[in-house]
Amino acid sequence: MPDITLAHAQELIAAADRAGREAGVKAVFAVLDKGANLVAFARTDGAWLASNELAVAKARTSVMFEAPTAGLAAPIQIGQPALHFDHIHAGGLLLVGGGVPIVDDDGRLIGGLGVSGGAPEQDAAIAEAAIA
Template sequence: MLTYQTVSLDDARRIIDAGIAKAEEIDSPSNIAVVDTGGNLVAHVRMDGSQLGSIEHSIDKARTSMFFRKPTGDLAEDSRPGGPLWGIALSGYGTVIVFAGGLPLAVDGRIVGAIGVSGGTGEEDTVIARAAVARL
């Protein structure tokens, strides 16, 4: 029998609150999503003033990070034409996203979920995601 740990709703709320605080600090209204180990949405928030088009991006970044167990920005270089992951962004019915801002959530070295942040530049999204992950 397999057992696993996954992020809880309480965890997701703490993570999102930390993300909101960092987004406000750097003035980057964002969408922040947290998924469990199955890539299922646990919680999402769209901050006032954030881009509507970024709602799905934040969720897709979190799912992509969970499914590939790495930051979404790390997938970008390998997914360029001729790269080992060329075409990856066309998989998953268009939900695989390689923009920066998705990070795995780990406890004691085990991935328990992922976060996706979208609304600013890739750098801003990553800064917010890192601050949120630190709260776990």
């Protein structure tokens, strides 16, 4: 299987940083490979330190589910069981907007991008803009 390169990861972070600046969001960006291992990481000056772990967790979640995390954040319905991964720890997952899978030209998963710093909708839009 193909894997994401450092150069590709850095290009995605640069694109996410541009999108974040345009949105006025100080954010953190994490790119993981298809095995959920960190390839590249960057934090905008002034971004919240808490966003470091959140960006990695969003990227990890997008890799593990091979889906954008925004689509995994189903609303809670009273009286129905809910699946929660909203805590951060080693190997943690986060079901909130801002994580997107990265695929190659053939549609095969090669990694994930996580963005954290704004509202979940802002983080999702920044991540989507970066991979477009």
